Amino acid sequence: MSSPRHFIYFVLLPLAVATLLVMPWLGEHRPSWDVITRPMADDLDAIIFWQIRVPRILLAMLAGMGLSLGGVVFQAIFRNPLATPFTLGVAGGASLGVTLAIFLGLNLTILGVSGVSLAALIGAMGAIAVVYGIARATGNISPNTILLGGVAISFFFASLILLLQYLGDMSDSFRILHWLMGDLSRANADTIFQVLPFVASGALITGFLHRELNLLSINDDLAASCGLHVERMRMILFLAVSLMIAGIVTVCGPIGFVGIMAPHICRLIVGSNHRNLVPASLLFGGIFLAICDTLARTISTSAEVPVGIITAILGGPFFLWLLFRKGRNALID
Amino acid sequence: MNSIHLQNLSFSIGAKRLLDNVSISVDQGERVVIVGPNGAGKTTLLRCLLGFITKTEGSVTLQEKPLPELSRQEIARMIGYVPQQLESDIPFTVLEFIMMSRYANAQVGGILPKDPDGESIAKQATERTGIQHLENQSMSTLSGGERQKVNIAAALAQQTPILVLDEPSAHLDPKQRESIQQLLGEIGRKSGTTIITVTHDLNWAAMDFDRIIGMSHGRVITDAPPAEFMTTENLLQIFDAHWTVQTHPESGHPFILPTQHSS
Numbered sequence: 001m002s003s004p005r006h007f008i009y010f011v012l013l014p015l016a017v018a019t020l021l022v023m024p025w026l027g028e029h030r031p032s033w034d035v036i037t038r039p040m041a042d043d044l045d046a047i048i049f050w051q052i053r054v055p056r057i058l059l060a061m062l063a064g065m066g067l068s069l070g071g072v073v074f075q076a077i078f079r080n081p082l083a084t085p086f087t088l089g090v091a092g093g094a095s096l097g098v099t100l101a102i103f104l105g106l107n108l109t110i111l112g113v114s115g116v117s118l119a120a121l122i123g124a125m126g127a128i129a130v131v132y133g134i135a136r137a138t139g140n141i142s143p144n145t146i147l148l149g150g151v152a153i154s155f156f157f158a159s160l161i162l163l164l165q166y167l168g169d170m171s172d173s174f175r176i177l178h179w180l181m182g183d184l185s186r187a188n189a190d191t192i193f194q195v196l197p198f199v200a201s202g203a204l205i206t207g208f209l210h211r212e213l214n215l216l217s218i219n220d221d222l223a224a225s226c227g228l229h230v231e232r233m234r235m236i237l238f239l240a241v242s243l244m245i246a247g248i249v250t251v252c253g254p255i256g257f258v259g260i261m262a263p264h265i266c267r268l269i270v271g272s273n274h275r276n277l278v279p280a281s282l283l284f285g286g287i288f289l290a291i292c293d294t295l296a297r298t299i300s301t302s303a304e305v306p307v308g309i310i311t312a313i314l315g316g317p318f319f320l321w322l323l324f325r326k327g328r329n330a331l332i333d
Numbered sequence: 334m335n336s337i338h339l340q341n342l343s344f345s346i347g348a349k350r351l352l353d354n355v356s357i358s359v360d361q362g363e364r365v366v367i368v369g370p371n372g373a374g375k376t377t378l379l380r381c382l383l384g385f386i387t388k389t390e391g392s393v394t395l396q397e398k399p400l401p402e403l404s405r406q407e408i409a410r411m412i413g414y415v416p417q418q419l420e421s422d423i424p425f426t427v428l429e430f431i432m433m434s435r436y437a438n439a440q441v442g443g444i445l446p447k448d449p450d451g452e453s454i455a456k457q458a459t460e461r462t463g464i465q466h467l468e469n470q471s472m473s474t475l476s477g478g479e480r481q482k483v484n485i486a487a488a489l490a491q492q493t494p495i496l497v498l499d500e501p502s503a504h505l506d507p508k509q510r511e512s513i514q515q516l517l518g519e520i521g522r523k524s525g526t527t528i529i530t531v532t533h534d535l536n537w538a539a540m541d542f543d544r545i546i547g548m549s550h551g552r553v554i555t556d557a558p559p560a561e562f563m564t565t566e567n568l569l570q571i572f573d574a575h576w577t578v579q580t581h582p583e584s585g586h587p588f589i590l591p592t593q594h595s596s
Contacts, residue, residue, distance in 0.1 A: 211433070211436055211439075211446070212436075214425070214429075214433055215433055215436060217424075218419070218420075218423055218425075218430075218433075219416070219419055219420065221383075221385065221414070221416055222414070222416060222419065224383070224384075224385060224405060225383055225409060225412070225413075225414035225416075226409055226433065226434050226435075226436040226437060226491070227405050227406035227408070227409030227410070227436045227437030228405060228436060229405045267424070271424070271425075272424035272425060273425065273429055
């Protein structure tokens with residue numbers, strides 16, 4: 001067994017289990033140890049442990065896994081070390097959807113999914129359709145066309161969000177701002193089961209397609225000459241991962257930087273072969289966001305800090321380090 | 334048997350005709366080289382052969398099968414491709430990279446495709462190209478010549494009856510260029526693989542190939558064995574340059590001498 005596999009099985013996997021077991025105990029309120037035997041009880045300890053912290057850690061792990069996987073896939077298919085789902089308009093579309101739902105006071109629920117979540121999903125899907133449509137209309141579904149389309153759409157959506165915030169009242173603006181910061185406080189069984197199918201299907205698809213990701217990450221002509229239908233595969237991966245990100249952003253808001261930090265740290269440890277990189281990034285992203293969220297809810301006794309602020313504080317310097325490390329090449333890519 | 338057959342192949346982008354009524358047949362085991370000035374349509378022709386360009390007029394058949402009826406994987410099982418030069422920062426080891434080229438050879442069945450012989454075939458390819466010592470080295474640490482040998486090994490690992498190469502010795506220093514050309518000469522002579530390559534090195538074309546195809550402005554101007562092809566008149570027509578053709582005193586191959594510049 002090679003050493004990257006050792007790292008995944010004997011370091012990351014136990015670490016993920018340890019994160020799940022330890023993090024729910026951390027926080028201002030210390031539940032008693034016997035709470036573990038009372039998952040259905042309705043005392044304060046049981047409610048805090050089983051109904052608030054455990055779902056929150058699970059949601060953080062799921063979201064972290066998906067966001068990290070999104071980074072891995074987008075960096076491979078666009079051959080750009082700085083590409084993440086957030087540079088491609090998906091989060092921007094979801095954010096615009098939520099902003100519109102809050103601005104219009106959309107308070108309906110369809111099939112157990114709130115109007116805000118639905119608006120986020122529709123916004124994200126709309127962004128995917130626009131970016132894909134731009135690429136098709138130019139007749140050039142190349143990495144650069146999709147990337148540029150995504151960046152342009154992101155900026156456009158960001159300006160519309162600012163306009164709606166400007167036009168809305170104070171309470172709407174606060175709600176919009178809070179959601180835009182990325183937040184896992186809505187974690188419960190419903191939101192977990194809302195995110196789970198998206199992350200599970202995204203992980204399954206990318207897990208099966210690790211050979212395709214390797215080929216796409218090198219060169220289109222070479223990948224095609226090896227037998228890969230490049231445009232079709234890039235679109236399948238782009239759509240599958242965008243859908244996964246849309247599902248996560250809908251519940252958790254746009255939590256930035258996980259998709260850039262986790263894949264790059266994993267690449268340094270397990271290498272760039274997606275056979276190892278996909279499972280490693282999946283686990284690392286989950287652990288990373290669960291720890292960040294525990295920090296977010298324990299760092300201040302007065303109020304909870306949105307987890308997006310923690311990941312951004314860690315991610316900003318990391319992003320710069322990555323730029324300096326890659327030097328001129330990263331800027332040219 | 335015809336390995337490759339192009340019939341009246343034309344391709345345009347807007348008003349610009351990049352290929353104009355090109356007809357070429359290459360037999361199994363033949364070594365054919367395409368030469369011509371920049372913009373003559375050589376690389377476009379290779380891209381049509383590989384199925385990268387599809388909106389063409391005319392027809393292309395590989396191993397007697399029409400190209401449009403072949404899937405990408407079927408084409409990959411027929412043609413191994415060596416590009417001009419790849420990016421230098423490929424984050425894989427040499428062996429990982431070569432094994433990737435066997436994508437179309439993996440057996441589909443079960444949950445994931447399997448290629449049980451992939452590693453041993455990749456190792457045979459490194460042996461044939463003399464790069465066994467680089468197997469575990471990262472691609473990003475290799476010289477241009479070594480990287481090109483890895484590209485050739487990757488194409489060989491595809492185990493195809495046809496090898497297509499786009500200027501395989503471009504951007505290399507003379508020693509590395511000679512090493513790559515020798516390697517390709519050996520592969521061509523020993524394996525019976527059909528080789529079709531593009532080059533600007535006319536002396537190599539005259540030395541190691543069965544036929545030279547000269548292209549200019551998207552058309553085939555001359556298609557002949559080296560001794561017939563290498564004439565001052567042909568070279569003037571294709572390259573619009575006055576070169577002197579001489580015969581090598583040892584090998585007997587024709588070669589060109591550049592024109593003396595007037596001072």
